[in-house]
Amino acid sequence: MTPRLHPFTTLTLAVCAAVVTTAAAYWPLSVAVALAAVILAARHGIAGRVLTAGAVILTPLCLSLLVLHGLFFPEGQTVLAQWGPARVTAEGLGFALELGTRTTACVLVFLLFSFTVSVPDLVSALAGRRIPPQFGFVLASTLTLLPAVAGRLDRIRQAQETRGMVVGRGLLSRLGTLRLQMVPLVLALIDDAGSRAQALDARGFGSPGPRTSYREVADPPAQRLFRAAALVFAAAAVAGRIVASWPTGAAS
Amino acid sequence: MTAATRTALQIRIEAFTFHGDDTPVLRDAALSVTPGSLTAVLGGSGSGKSTLGKLLAGWLRAGHAGQFRGSLELGGTVLEFRGVPEDPRINPAEWSRRVAFVPQDAAAMLSSVRATVAEELAFGLENRATAREDMLRAVERTAARTGLSHLLDRDPATLSGGELRRLAVGCAVIAEPDVLILDEPLASLDAAGAAQVEALVRSLCGAGTGVVLLSQAADRLAGEATHWTVLDAQTAHDGRTVTAAGTVTAAGTPAQLAGSAELERAGVIGIGGPGGIVPSVLGSGVLGSGGSGGAAGARLPGPVPAAAPGPGPASLELRGVGFGYAGDPRRHGTGAQDRVLRDVDFAVRPGEIIAVTGPNGAGKSTLLRHFNGLLRPSAGDVLVCGRSIAGVPVGKVAASVGLLFQHPRDQLFERTVLREAAFGLRQLSGKAPAEGKARAALAAVGLSGTEAAHPAELSASRQRLLALATVLAREPAVLALDEPTVGLDRHGLEALQGAVDRAAARGAAVVMVTHDLDYARRNAHRVLELSGGSLREI
Numbered sequence: 001m002t003p004r005l006h007p008f009t010t011l012t013l014a015v016c017a018a019v020v021t022t023a024a025a026y027w028p029l030s031v032a033v034a035l036a037a038v039i040l041a042a043r044h045g046i047a048g049r050v051l052t053a054g055a056v057i058l059t060p061l062c063l064s065l066l067v068l069h070g071l072f073f074p075e076g077q078t079v080l081a082q083w084g085p086a087r088v089t090a091e092g093l094g095f096a097l098e099l100g101t102r103t104t105a106c107v108l109v110f111l112l113f114s115f116t117v118s119v120p121d122l123v124s125a126l127a128g129r130r131i132p133p134q135f136g137f138v139l140a141s142t143l144t145l146l147p148a149v150a151g152r153l154d155r156i157r158q159a160q161e162t163r164g165m166v167v168g169r170g171l172l173s174r175l176g177t178l179r180l181q182m183v184p185l186v187l188a189l190i191d192d193a194g195s196r197a198q199a200l201d202a203r204g205f206g207s208p209g210p211r212t213s214y215r216e217v218a219d220p221p222a223q224r225l226f227r228a229a230a231l232v233f234a235a236a237a238v239a240g241r242i243v244a245s246w247p248t249g250a251a252s
Numbered sequence: 253m254t255a256a257t258r259t260a261l262q263i264r265i266e267a268f269t270f271h272g273d274d275t276p277v278l279r280d281a282a283l284s285v286t287p288g289s290l291t292a293v294l295g296g297s298g299s300g301k302s303t304l305g306k307l308l309a310g311w312l313r314a315g316h317a318g319q320f321r322g323s324l325e326l327g328g329t330v331l332e333f334r335g336v337p338e339d340p341r342i343n344p345a346e347w348s349r350r351v352a353f354v355p356q357d358a359a360a361m362l363s364s365v366r367a368t369v370a371e372e373l374a375f376g377l378e379n380r381a382t383a384r385e386d387m388l389r390a391v392e393r394t395a396a397r398t399g400l401s402h403l404l405d406r407d408p409a410t411l412s413g414g415e416l417r418r419l420a421v422g423c424a425v426i427a428e429p430d431v432l433i434l435d436e437p438l439a440s441l442d443a444a445g446a447a448q449v450e451a452l453v454r455s456l457c458g459a460g461t462g463v464v465l466l467s468q469a470a471d472r473l474a475g476e477a478t479h480w481t482v483l484d485a486q487t488a489h490d491g492r493t494v495t496a497a498g499t500v501t502a503a504g505t506p507a508q509l510a511g512s513a514e515l516e517r518a519g520v521i522g523i524g525g526p527g528g529i530v531p532s533v534l535g536s537g538v539l540g541s542g543g544s545g546g547a548a549g550a551r552l553p554g555p556v557p558a559a560a561p562g563p564g565p566a567s568l569e570l571r572g573v574g575f576g577y578a579g580d581p582r583r584h585g586t587g588a589q590d591r592v593l594r595d596v597d598f599a600v601r602p603g604e605i606i607a608v609t610g611p612n613g614a615g616k617s618t619l620l621r622h623f624n625g626l627l628r629p630s631a632g633d634v635l636v637c638g639r640s641i642a643g644v645p646v647g648k649v650a651a652s653v654g655l656l657f658q659h660p661r662d663q664l665f666e667r668t669v670l671r672e673a674a675f676g677l678r679q680l681s682g683k684a685p686a687e688g689k690a691r692a693a694l695a696a697v698g699l700s701g702t703e704a705a706h707p708a709e710l711s712a713s714r715q716r717l718l719a720l721a722t723v724l725a726r727e728p729a730v731l732a733l734d735e736p737t738v739g740l741d742r743h744g745l746e747a748l749q750g751a752v753d754r755a756a757a758r759g760a761a762v763v764m765v766t767h768d769l770d771y772a773r774r775n776a777h778r779v780l781e782l783s784g785g786s787l788r789e790i
């Protein structure tokens with residue numbers, strides 16, 4: 001087992017990977033970053049979750065990129081096919097590929113981070129940096145909300161099935177029953193939030209003033225140094241990109 | 253805590269009305285708490301106990317949550333409230349350092365964003381910027397007091413009911429408050445869990461904390477109180493309308509009030525737990541240490557319910573059913589080899605009432621969920637009315653099996669009480685009779701008149717009765733009830749008993765799961781114990 005990484009270290013890594021990939025704008029690099037993210041996810045045993053969530057986000061996005069740039073790319077010179085105003089050009093497809101792989105890499109990297117980060121460590125680390133605890137709470141709640149919503153939805157479905165609602169195997173049937181569960185779900189979540197707010201108030205959560213943290217997250221000097229270096233590298237990549245594209249931009 | 257007789261906390265309520273309501277939920281009530289004492293506030297469902305507790309603890313704040321006329325006195329400082337904007341404001345965080353409250357639903361006490369029991373305990377201290385060394389000591393001390401020392405690294409989401417309740421109490425007492433208010437602290441706990449919470453209350457009182465117990469049962473813990481206050485929803489006529497508000501109908505020592513007419517009218521359950529709901533038997537046995545006393549079931553004099561069923565095909569039959577939660581990491585300690593159910597064989601005939609008992613976590617709810625297919629056995633078969641339900645959708649099995657969930661909140665999802673009771677009835681019995689059946693089921697559990705209310709607005713006891721009505725309305729051949737007595741006051745228990753009897757009389761097979769052995773013995777033809785994954789008759 002490798003030594004535990006501080007949440008800020010993994011966050012910095014994710015941000016730098018996204019920034020460098022975007023700055024490089026080089027599709028083989030994007031593909032490599034995306035693959036690396038998938039391999040790391042597999043090593044953590046969460047490849048299925050990362051890929052599923054990634055597919056939900058990326059499929060519509062990549063399809064729209066393909067339609068938008070693949071068919072309508074005004075700068076395109078090499079026409080591969082044409083139907084009226086729609087032209088498939090090599091440049092358009094290249095651009096769609098460039099943008100699609102870049103977005104895929106960024107999304108997968110951030111999904112990997114959010115699925116692997118220890119939320120309590122992150123919240124504790126944020127609190128240690130004098131970031132308002134409410135921010136940390138909202139962040140933690142957002143990351144724990146999905147399982148909570150899924151659990152609540154499951155209980156509502158069970159209650160409805162117990163009273164005669166038949167859930168079929170088809171997608172349409174499932175969507176139909178999901179519709180029946182939405183209003184109860186929202187009402188139940190509001191009800192939960194209301195009762196929890198009183199308890200949070202009583203436990204001093206809303207009070208202003210400094211906080212302390214029970215949980216201690218180790219942050220070795222080596223990781224601090226690594227984070228600084230990674231940020232400098234990312235900044236250099238951005239600067240390099242700007243310098244590299246400046247004359248090209250002026251010339252065109 | 254030198255002056256043991258000094259009042260720590262006192263409340264005098266002329267009236268408290270929630271915003272948006274016309275009539276008060278509490279009026280003419282008073283309570284005082286002295287350090288180191290145990291005070292019990294007893295009352296039936298809807299008597300305003302929880303409202304009183306939340307007012308005392310600053311969870312419901314005057315002006316913020318509703319209009320309060322009266323006064324609060326804490327440690328010699330008196331706050332007067334006249335129901336005007338100039339009234340004093342309570343800072344809930346500061347107030348709760350002195351007066352702590354543990355709600356009926358212990359899970360609602362937790363922050364839900366802390367990963368371990370230790371961190372959850374420390375949450376309140378973190379918010380008050382307590383130094384880390386002090387926090388470590390306080391967590392260790394509180395954990396030892398509440399018996400949580402061996403659970404400090406556990407995820408709070410994986411705790412049992414009794415452990416969760418002790419964690420909630422731990423979160424409340426870690427700041428060493430003068431007064432601790434506990435809302436139904438023993439509800440849904442088995443004997444072992446209840447004994448742990450009782451011992452904790454005793455040690456807190458011994459250390460000088462004034463403890464207020466809000467309960468609808470005059471149980472063993474309430475019997476140890478020095479003072480009882482009886483709250484009851486009293487109706488008042490003001491010309492055109494009839495309103496009900498919680499008010500103090502009696503106050504005194506347990507010896508003075510045991511067996512009193514006020515206690516009976518309030519719907520308070522006697523010492524024998526839900527089994528002993530006949531208050532006249534409370535009498536001398538009320539302070540005894542035993543649980544059962546002389547309390548008999550509702551069907552005086554004998555413990556035998558309706559006539560035993562005759563021979564015939566079983567309404568429900570389990571054949572060699574085995575089941576385990578393998579692969580679910582949130583369920584602590586269950587592995588592939590750790591089965592919840594093993595080779596369970598059991599049959600219920602029409603008209604038969606069977607009770608299944610066992611400690612918390614024995615798998616009683618898991619067993620019930622097999623009856624309608626919410627859980628599928630990994631071995632064996634479940635037959636309803638002679639037919640296997642393997643592969644049959646739950647929604648179809650639901651025509652023959654009605655399941656009352658352990659937590660009514662998991663069962664209720666509609667916008668009004670009537671819609672709730674009528675959900676799914678249309679497909680079952682057609683449009684026209686559906687509403688009639690729903691109304692009849694509501695009437696059968698005493699909920700007529702609440703049709704337009706939102707289920708979440710009902711008291712915990714009425715929510716359970718509504719959940720029961722949703723099951724009864726479908727007139728299933730098998731009635732499976734998961735802890736139906738929890739949270740019910742005496743009136744609610746009577747409604748439950750009537751409904752179960754009628755269902756059995758029309759030929760329904762009834763299986764109820766309960767941790768209350770007394771209740772099981774009095775109200776079932778057969779009592780089975782689930783232990784180690786197997787059922788055996790006791």
